[in-house]
Amino acid sequence: MKVLHAPMNIAGQASILANAQRELGIEADVLIFNQHQFSYHFDINLSLSEKSTVSRYTTMINNFIKCFLKYDIFHFHFGGSLLPYNLDLPLLKFFKKKIIMHYWGSDIRQYSIAKNYLFFNNLSELQTICSFKDEDPIRKKIGRIAKYCDTTIVGDYSLLPYSPKSLVVKQAIDLKKFPYIGNDSKNKEVIIVHAPSDTDKKGTKYVISTIEKLKNENCSIEFILIINKTNDEALEIYRKADIIIDQLYSESHGIFAIECMALGKPVLCRIHEEFTNCYNGLPILNTDPNNLYNNLKLLIENKELRLELGKKGRKYVEEVHDSKKIAKKFIELYESI
Template sequence: MKIFHGTIEIAGQMGILSSALKKKGYYSIGYNTFHSYLGYEDCLVNTDQPGIEEKFEEIIDTFDLFHFHYGSSLFTDLSDLPELKKRKKKMVMHHWGNDVRFHEQARIHNPYVYTGDSPPNEEIHEKLMKITPYIKDAIVQDYEVYDYVKDYYEKVHVLPIAIDLNFFQPSYPSLEKKRPVLLHAPTNREFKGTIHVEEAIEKLKKDYDFDYVIVEKMNHEEAINLYKDADIIIDQFLCGSYGLFSVEGMALGKPVLAYIRPDLAAKFPSNLPIVNSNPDTLYDNVKFLLDHPELRQELGIKGRKYVENVHSHEVVVEKLLDIYCQLEV
């Protein structure tokens, strides 16, 4: 089986999944038209939209299964989907959040949510209505995204974010460290709730001695090297779920703070060790971790174990292959 991933690389997932599929003996590669300072390259053909369209016939002849991401396909108007369907190619659409986060719906269970990165509701609906006559299965990373697309597809599969643990050796917080490092890495300040992080940090500085590191617009590999020195990872507090940065933090053996919507908490494994924090509780929860170095270490150990069991690409790829087997032409 030859698997095409495209055309928008989100959080390195096309490359990570392709790498895991290759280790299982499949030919898989991602064609990426979205280029950022993060610099993802693994198992990717970094190209542009004209480059993909120019190779349309070659691509469609080469691959058996098309795993699309972020509401994209080979053509920006999705006009390739009828042809792929006609040629009996298996297809699945992987939605990641901002591409399908209906604004008013997102606020029903979440008073903090930021949806400024999402298109207008009408645009989201129109795109989904173009996709679903041809693609019957969708993949989402968690149940926060699930609700937005469940009424559009015949089946929606929940597949956790994948991470290659070979690149993440744990470095657990030290009990003896006198000046801990708090680290926040916003790819988008509004989405992550960075203003709430900085308010908490300024308040904490009055009573605690620590270093605060903010990582922005940095190559992914360079950023990981900074994460290794952190004692507390401060992720995102508006969305209602956790993302790749939380997974990477846990993989490195760090305690992680992020906001998990109360109505979704039971949907995650019961041993999820993230310190559930919203903008109203963030200060108190960071303060508690500063006061208890032993808890920082304990959560770091639990986080690493959690990622090994839930997010390792070796675990995730088995679930992905099961999804692929369920796809119909």
């Protein structure tokens, strides 16, 4: 069995899955069109952004032919595939290649649905969080992809409303890269870390205003906002943290929260009430802009609770997000189709 993950490597998920699959004896490669700013691992980079239009399309066609001849399973990510407009999907299906499409969020998110699940205080805030788009092309693309794929996957339960016929396979992390540290730090001040990929869409303005309020009350805290750091630089900061703040608007947590739980850190993040029952044993402190102050103060003043949530977080990640367990699920899925 030869597996190709392409053409996007969202949050490094394609490379994490491929690495775990290789450890389990499967030949798996990661192909990307362009390198991500966080320099996630890849096996093949076409560097399309550096090419002229003619060269770009020539490269894509030649690459498609090579991949067609080499791989049995095409595990595509983020709604993309090897040719523009997913033109390769009917060809792959015609020749009985196995195709999986793995959705990760903004590739399928639609405003008319998202507004029922996102946190917002007013319309202006909602427009910032989830931009108005013509949803018809998104829905048509989801339907077109479904015609040709053997199955479609979403990386979390909170994405099912956008693609209801998809299967849920949880996000994966390599636990070897996130050894348990715990939260029994000797820091003079409680270190609070927030690492937004997009400050407007993660509720960062509420985080900053709440931190200022706590500092004005003479709370013994240090706040670190992580922006434009490499993965390794950010990880060093996560290790020192006492409290992690993830996203405050979204339907559920992201990879950042999983990584920090693996380290044994307590995490604050918003989980929409419709999905809370999907996460059996999830030890995240459910937090939105309205209760951020109270939840932060609770953790700042209660070291034992921080320790407890950190231990539970590690256990949860080992059970639910271990890359080897997720890789096995995908191998079983490949074999079933």
